Amino acid sequence: MKGTVVVWCVVIVAAFAAHDAAAQSPDASSEPKWNVEVHAGVSSPYNPVAGSGSLPSTGTVVQGELSASTFYLGDGARLFNENQRVVTGTQPGPLIVPLDAVLLSAMVTRETGSAVGVRLARDIRNRFAVQVSGDLSFDHLAFTSAALTAIEVTRSSYIPAVERALSASPLTSSVTSVATISDRHFAPQVFATGAIVVKLRTSGNTIPYLTGGGGVVLNGGSSPSATLVGTYTLDHPAQLFGTDTVVITHDEKSLSGLGLGGGGFTHDLNAKWGIRVDAREYLYQSSGTNTVNVTPTLGFQSTGQPMPVVNVGTLKFAATTPLNGQPVLPSPTFTGSGLHGNLIVSTGLFVRF
Numbered sequence: 001m002k003g004t005v006v007v008w009c010v011v012i013v014a015a016f017a018a019h020d021a022a023a024q025s026p027d028a029s030s031e032p033k034w035n036v037e038v039h040a041g042v043s044s045p046y047n048p049v050a051g052s053g054s055l056p057s058t059g060t061v062v063q064g065e066l067s068a069s070t071f072y073l074g075d076g077a078r079l080f081n082e083n084q085r086v087v088t089g090t091q092p093g094p095l096i097v098p099l100d101a102v103l104l105s106a107m108v109t110r111e112t113g114s115a116v117g118v119r120l121a122r123d124i125r126n127r128f129a130v131q132v133s134g135d136l137s138f139d140h141l142a143f144t145s146a147a148l149t150a151i152e153v154t155r156s157s158y159i160p161a162v163e164r165a166l167s168a169s170p171l172t173s174s175v176t177s178v179a180t181i182s183d184r185h186f187a188p189q190v191f192a193t194g195a196i197v198v199k200l201r202t203s204g205n206t207i208p209y210l211t212g213g214g215g216v217v218l219n220g221g222s223s224p225s226a227t228l229v230g231t232y233t234l235d236h237p238a239q240l241f242g243t244d245t246v247v248i249t250h251d252e253k254s255l256s257g258l259g260l261g262g263g264g265f266t267h268d269l270n271a272k273w274g275i276r277v278d279a280r281e282y283l284y285q286s287s288g289t290n291t292v293n294v295t296p297t298l299g300f301q302s303t304g305q306p307m308p309v310v311n312v313g314t315l316k317f318a319a320t321t322p323l324n325g326q327p328v329l330p331s332p333t334f335t336g337s338g339l340h341g342n343l344i345v346s347t348g349l350f351v352r353f
Contacts, residue, residue: 108142
């Protein structure tokens with residue numbers, strides 16, 4: 001984990017800086033025990049990719065006819081493609097590339113951003129201190145490049161595949177497939193923690209230290225989403241209509257527990273003021289969840305002529321088929337597992353009192 005490596009580098013440097021530590025200075029009860037700090041720095045998240053999930057049912061064959069909620073993913077796409085392979089025989093036609101791989105993976109990543117925070121500390125004897133901290137990271141959530149590519153591949157594959165199926169009829173037909181993507185959303189995090197500080201030396205202007213503790217992380221903001229809408233019409237003026245709508249979203253838990261570890265050093269500017277350089281890694285359980293919502297619709301209008309019907313194997317385009325499956329309410333398809341990390345490296349100014 002890249003963040004852990006950086007933290008340990010800071011720790012090692014701090015340890016070497018302590019090699020010339022002198023004996024503990026005499027106790028001075030009159031010296032200030034408290035300090036308050038403001039700091040700013042960089043937030044560098046680590047995004048785990050492990051997880052598990054499954055797709056909702058989106059299609060079946062009923063009395064020899066395909067009934068689908070969508071052709072964009074899952075059983076609906078699989079059954080559509082299987083039918084196309086059967087009817088095209090030795091001349092395979094275009095197929096739909098389903099969204100399955102996107103929905104069953106970590107499709108959203110948290111990007112590096114800036115961070116600010118405050119810290120209140122109380123010295124305990126010479127070598128130890130306790131801290132309470134609040135850090136705010138200005139992160140963004142965005143689709144991975146692989147997810148964006150896969151969504152576009154699915155969108156573009158839909159048109160020629162459905163056009164090929166409708167070409168079995170001499171009637172005029174048209175097919176569209178449109179993807180609307182809302183990407184890179186502001187998603188700040190608040191880390192509220194308590195920690196123990198162990199000073200590696202107790203005298204001198206520069207004091208290296210190690211720290212460890214725990215707390216909570218609060219996730220805010222919003223997440224990326226994508227909507228795919230496929231449509232087909234048959235005859236001119238159109239008598240049959242079909243609309244295939246899929247909405248993909250990503251959500252994270254609003255509150256999670258965490259642990260932290262890190263280190264750094266303080267440098268006194270005078271008896272009252274000083275600066276701190278700090279690197280700490282926040283670790284918490286990954287909670288990112290992909291969800292999908294599917295809404296199929298069918299429509300028709302009468303022009304006084306018999307309603308058109310197109311039979312292509314198990315695929316029948318008519319007033320009541322094939323997008324006659326049940327809508328899929330927001331359904332989880334993938335939930336991340338493992339530890340999510342966020343390394344915050346900061347520099348701050350503190351005052352003793």
